[in-house]
Amino acid sequence: MEAPFALSLRQGNALRLHDLNAAAERAGLHRGMSHADARAFCPALISRPADPAGDARFLHALARWATRWCPWVGLEAPDGLVLDVTGATHLWGGEGEMLADMRQRFARAGLTPRLGLADTRGAAWALAHTGEGVAAPGETAAALAPLPVAALRLPPEMAITAERLGLRTIGDLATLPRAALARRFGPEMMRRLDQASGALTEEISPLPEAPRFALRLTLPEPIGLAEDVMAGAERLLGVLCERLGAQDKGARVLRLTLRRVDQAASQVELRLAAPMRDARRILPLFRRGVEEADAGFGIDQLRLEALDLAPLGARQTGPGGALPQADLEDLITRIGHRIGLENILRALPADSHIPERAFQIAPAAFSTPGHGWTAPRPRPIRLFAPEPIEAAGPTPPRRFRWRRMQMTTARATGPERIAPEWWLPDDHWARGLRDYWRIETREGRRLWLYHTPQSPGWFVQGEFA
């Protein structure tokens, strides 16, 4: 971008410049300047909010990509990567070729890197942050000598103090007696100086490899018996569950892919009722799916993958090492395999006085039992869509026909008036208020009737039985 451009970040209560391009720097702006001041200096400034978290994610992605040059890649927060290329440069034909390759690939990705290469991490940092350069092996001191003091990764105040004392370059520092320097600037200065020269070693900690929860087993000879496939699955499952345990995770969905010799593959997917990592419990759940799978001319590869992970800490076991609820979870998984996990439901209490909305139905595998049920007034045991009956007037009818049965009212209790929840549009409540009556009939049936006074009508909505 040619125009002055900056990213702004809110720090404390002020909007400050977080990053800016060369054009903005030429206009006299610098990092940390307040955004209002920057706009005053340079009215043409274009700015966008900065996204440090997004930058960090991008840097992680770059770090993974950078393992293409060498395996030892660490982060140099907030905006750098540090690579230990020892023993890797010859693969690219030398240091210069490797740097050229990096530059070319970064450019292709639309990035402009600043590369520095030296014997020590500190020296490489200094070179990368003050223009670019390569310090030949053993020439670190010479390469560092003309660089400014700030290139030693010193806190800004310390660098400014050093400059005020006339110590402009690292070479100036190196000529001074160490004792005097340490007295004046403290141990931090000495540490950074030693790290740059190599007198003090500095480690690079590479990013941890993201754990992978997929395994495969390739067989020398195809197999076809369900028992054999289960034996293979058991071997994979044991390792997978160990890995899950190391990460304190449990799998919710497992997929076993059976590749046949004719390259076709059948998949057995297991959706578990709860996150799980107990191989002994999971294995029998696979049986039904494995028995249904078509082995064709034989299966020569098994692949097991945990698709949906959920955190699962260690759980307290009961006597004999059994987990409470384990049987029930396994049962829900097996039933879920038959009719679908979403068809196994439980009711949860909901906060509404509308009878049909006073509870919620949720899949049992993805909810916990709700407590705190209350019914201040008797409610029918069965609820159904309102069925109109022929009756008139605000008091319950003496006789009525319902589902082709003649009913005679013996006792009516009510009315209980329920008003619609006007804030929720509901077509079923379009008739307005409802006056509910509990009707005991001479025939025995106990029904829940309601009358709608605002647009007269009588309906049966439930049965107490």
Add this chain to the structure above:
Amino acid sequence: MSELFSSVFPLKRGRVHEAHGPGATSFAAIAGGMAARDRRAPVLWLSGPWNTEGLNPLGLLRYCDPAALLMARAPDQAEMLGVMEEALRSGAVALVVAETHRPLSLTAGRRLQLAAEAGRVTGLCLVPEGMGSNAAQTRWHCAPRLADTADSTLWRWSLNKNKMGTMAAWDLRWDDTSHRIALVSEARGGAGPAGTPAAGGGALRAEPAAGQRAPAP
């Protein structure tokens, strides 16, 4: 409570029972509530798309804890019975209730009995009238009755089939203070005569006429 009644209710564990009639839902809820409390395990209630009358947890609340209730919807009766067998065999639930809409074959009924015995879980099929299976341990006809006082929970439960004893009928009500079923009286001549075939229709006609008029077609 009568000795005969306590020999058949609570329902014999590890067997499959049947209930029908307009009060069968509350019968299942009471049986489920007792089983869930005794065995500290949930009740699995199976149903399918043929059933349009949904359960109301707030209505069940009186007889059993809705938190201990799992509901499952099966696409057809065959799948539902498969799920029921699996649940009975697992032993992980206290009671399995299945709302069937077609008669069970003897083979299916027998399979369920074997699964219930293996898992020591009680099964209860809510069957339409006259569609019971011969494999059932007991069959109950449950109907609400009109009480003389303002009591909204009077039922007549008649035992129409009993593999291990005699048949009888009882009038019962729910006692809200002790939270249990209370026997009001033993109905005289409630059960059908000995030798009545298990089909519900015959047993129904043998009932006393009060409150048990068959619906007019």
